[in-house]
Amino acid sequence: MQDESCKHLWKITNIKPCFIINEFCYKCKKNTTYFSLEERPPIERYQEGEHFWNTLGYDQSIRFDLQCKKCGKLVKMEELAGLMMCTGCEDNCKVYSLMKELEKERTWVYVAFGFLPFDETKQLDKEQISVLEDYFNQRRKSSTSKIKIVSGDLIENFSLCYGNIIKDVDMLSSKPPEN
Amino acid sequence: MKLKELIDKFELKALTNIEDTHIKGVYLSDMLSDVMSRAESGSLWMTIQTHKNIVSVANLIDLSAIIITNGKNVPDGTIELANRFYVNILSSPLPTYELAIKLVEAGVK
């Protein structure tokens, strides 16, 4: 039973391996990202309404949900494309300002991204973000530091952001060994 | 076991400033998504990935340290980031399995 007064203790559940696909429309110059649960990444060019989508790239990743160990409440994370740690690349960025402020107390800022294009895709809501933050803080055993998760909306100019979301880059390529 | 003890015992090279801590388990994987979703906080993570994002993952779930195996070169950007976020990175010339069985023999769990 779901209990409104429950002090939730989150666990990760429904972990599914997937591909995160990045496509680009040559007509409207928009970028789109989405998850594919297929065994192989779909890479066909296709038309969808106004758009002519072409694959720019893909990486392996996972999708998951969070569930309360005590009351069983399930919070779906379908809108989460990935988490990115702010590494402070753009001085005027609101996320970076927040990071500079919180860095002193060893609280680290992560951005929860939804899928592209941000203006046409449902992004994570406040509850999802706060549950994500609670989950990661509950999982951390350290008492000396904390995690703060913010929404991707805080980043005003995405093209200036040099952070990378956590995913499995280059798993299928034969990238040369570095030495 | 304490991290500093481990460094001495297994001749690991510290690539970052080291903050001593307790090691609570070992996790092996080269898939960041896997570590993010499954590794226990406080674990020692062994991998051949050297991308900046290993710092993001280690910091997110508060791992005790990352050991880069196979003696792989770690880019300066990764080291700088790790120092800023107090993530310990060590290096070993051994492949993941060889180092893992040494840890097993020494009773690191």
Add this chain to the structure above:
Amino acid sequence: MQEEETHIIEIEKIKDSLQAQIITGNNIPNKFITGVYASDLMSDVLAYGKSGSILLTGLNSQQVAISAYMAEFKAIVLLRGKIPNDDIKKFAEGKNIIVLSTQADMYEACVKIANIKGEVPVIKEVEKPVSKAKNITEHSFKIDGQDFASAGMVSTQIKAILKSIGYDSKLIRRIAISTYEAEMNVVMHAKKADVVLKASDEMIKVSIKDEGKGIKNIELAMKEGYTTATEEQRALGFGAGMGLPNIKKNSDKLNIESEVNKGTLIKIYFFVR
């Protein structure tokens, strides 16, 4: 240099200790492996894995089976309960690679394998007679860009042809790895390519001529860690490496000609000693 360690372990014992399920492989009680390699990065497996080993990996993709074949692994253990798809099964069956699946994660699997005790079986190394090709043989193949379903198939065929001729297995391994890297480059970055294999008793030449973006700066591309990802792809975290340094490392001579927006011609030479 580190002293190289050899682990000789019966596959049957590994299966038992990991409580693994056999996905492919017959006659397992008589098979053993001579090394263990734990990795999820196939480039690493190709570069450092030793033949005769067992691969422990959490990556479930056809590239795992192909990489294992190229690097001459005897067996693969898929970790964390991953069950391979039919492509992997079919490929592994055809190449006599044993595939196991276990619930254990990578460290647990290492711990369990390290704890396997018992008699070390005596290995009788059977030297295969090497009969070199007398005449030049030539084969051509086609690779389609973005055709991930067939990625690795050309190098697989090349390896099989060279094996049937009877070249030295170490030489074949180097050729297989180089060709595989080149093939993956085409699949990831080019539109299509023609591949020609020429083999004689003195030299083996593999040439790959692709239609694609080309390489702007070959010298730079030869540097390790180089990527052709665009700024935009990089901003989003998408990068793709090029296998040229690994091809160079495994070949005796490498020749690259490239024209931007047209394509690249790679000629890889191996001397038969």
